[in-house]
Amino acid sequence: MHLYGTQTVNGKGHLTIGGVDTVDLAHTYGTPLVVYDIALFRERAQAFKETFNNVGVRAQVAYASKAFSSIAIYEIANQEGLSLDVVSGGELHTAVVAGFPRERIHFHGNNKSFTELQYAFDEKIGCIVIDNFSEIALVKEIAESRQEKMNVLIRVTPGVEASTHDYITTGQEDSKFGFDLKNGQTDKAFRQLHDHPYIKLLGMHCHIGSQIFETDAFRLAAEALMEKMIVWRDDYEFVCEVLNLGGGFGIRYTEEDQPLNPSAYVEEMAEVVLSLTRTHNYPLPEIWIEPGRSLVGDAGTSLYTVGSMKEVPGVRTYIAVDGGMSDNIRPALYGAKYTAVTANRMDESHEKQVTIAGKCCESGDKLIEEAHLVEPAEGDIIAMFCTGAYGYSMASNYNRLPKPAVVFCENGHHQLVVRRETYEDVVRLDIPLQSVEQLEKI
Structure with missing residues (x-):
């Protein structure tokens, strides 16, 4: 199997990212969870800049932040001396709150x-x-x-x-x-x-x-x-x-x-x-x-927990996870393909072909149609690779599912940078229906 960036397998047979055990991350922050390998982001950023230096061309490398926008990733981009590409007032405001140098923002x-x-x-x-x-x-x-x-x-x-x-x-x-x-x-x-x-x-x-x-x-x-x-x-x-x-x-x-x-x-x-x-x-x-994608795409990994399973004899085995098209619309939107592993059992053979289904009420909510994993068990942690671009940034509250948390990992440390939405967050903007009497008083 192909691992990305700082990903390794530790002595417990668990996938690690940035020196942090992904099973521990799942237990600490819950799932679905998006984990970013910040060392890989930094490595890619410096590689682009160094290449321009080597060919003798003045340049600006601007992070196309529609791929993943948050205060913390803007702070990392600034640390690496990048410029910033924003495409909306919301992304611009995020950059302002992050204290990003205004002269390096392109709208x-x-x-x-x-x-x-x-x-x-x-x-x-x-x-x-x-x-x-x-x-x-x-x-x-x-x-x-x-x-x-x-x-x-x-x-x-x-x-x-x-x-x-x-x-x-x-x-x-x-x-x-x-x-x-x-x-x-x-x-x-x-x-x-x-x-x-x-x-x-x-x-x-x-x-x-x-x-x-x-x-x-x-x-x-x-x-x-x-x-x-x-x-x-x-x-x-x-x-x-x-x-x-x-x-x-x-x-x-x-x-x-x-x-x-x-x-x-x-x-x-x-x-x-x-x-x-x-x-x-x-x-x-x-x-x-x-x-954008080439900075954060394969730096991101989504962690899910296996729930229900269904065998369709002679057809396929479905395993359902606690996320889906609500946190990654790309497979349903344009047939994007991904790979995944069983993060808590990396040292076991990944030969069981399954379809990883999401929990949204849509038949098309399939994250991977032909994933090769360990023989699945309820509670397994599934790590889906290369979800760092256009996953969280395109996430929705379809079926009123809360958006996942986001964690940065680097050099053995982990940090929550986007908290998980709660049910209270999901209804926060709703306004209850007013009675006729209340409307007449307006």
């Missing part, structure tokens, strides 16, 4: 509200990534009314189609995101922004998708944006200071996945940019990237 999103944009100006964040013409008008209105400057990037769709799931492909022409590079939208946006007195256009941004394993699409995207930047230099004497090539670097969820080392993506993109700047005598821009 994305295809439908930022007027209130959200005002908040970005209030906090004097580092950059707004402008997604559409409506947003240009809103940013101009706020900047002019306040007479305050704001750095911006133009998000473009370069017409590059990456090999990934349709739901997480974002760089093709038919996308809800950004200005089309080929039909003149990007040039129109540029003309509206580049000489505005309160808007400093830093350059361009693209993001071609997620869970991408090859480098060809990243090279094509870099080439397309660099070519447009050269045109703007030649036609308008405008030089882009920043080229943001997004994220989307794939990770290993199952043995079928063959991701590249994160440095390979950086090296390929940098090679394209360096070559074109030399050929066209263009000042080398600062390159920004936005890894």
Whole structure:
């Protein structure tokens, strides 16, 4: 079996993460529980930064925090010198509460509200990534009314189609995101922004998708944006200071996945940019990237406790756990595949094929259809690997299930960073129905 990061098996035959026994974690905090290997997060962050240093390119590595957003992970990102990509007022507020340096916050999103944009100006964040013409008008209105400057990037769709799931492909022409590079939208946006007195256009941004394993699409995207930047230099004497090539670097969820080392993506993109700047005598821009999944995806492991079991003779064995699509919607949403182990019996043979079902009242609530575990027993602790990205961040209270707790582990220590929801939390925003008499008094 493939273990990730600091995962090992201790003398009790238990899976450990960050030097901490996962069975002890399950007993201490309960299940479902999301456990993060913080040493792995730090290792990945430093690897991206070191690769840029090695190729001699100025860069910002921004954690794409929609993958997993919390005060504690923002604090870790800041400790590692990362920038931060937020996509909503809620994520921005989390960054503010975490004390994240505002100048390293980049605000994305295809439908930022007027209130959200005002908040970005209030906090004097580092950059707004402008997604559409409506947003240009809103940013101009706020900047002019306040007479305050704001750095911006133009998000473009370069017409590059990456090999990934349709739901997480974002760089093709038919996308809800950004200005089309080929039909003149990007040039129109540029003309509206580049000489505005309160808007400093830093350059361009693209993001071609997620869970991408090859480098060809990243090279094509870099080439397309660099070519447009050269045109703007030649036609308008405008030089882009920043080229943001997004994220989307794939990770290993199952043995079928063959991701590249994160440095390979950086090296390929940098090679394209360096070559074109030399050929066209263009000042080398600062390159920004936005890894999310590749920082937290395989750093996260979900722990569940086995409950009921059901044998369908000649078909399959179901084992039900105390979580499911409420804490990880990805298998039901787009058929995402995972691997799992029996965390409390790691030294036993994992040859029993089972379907791990969740407890939500949906037939489609299956976390893994063909998991290979130890012959299951009620009370076993199941560890499902690589759940650190888009698990907790997409969690819901479907069936009024409380969201799980989140724990960070590192160097033998563990720390609760998101508490488990209670039933009281689930009903906290509900308002009881008022009687007619009460309504008449309003």
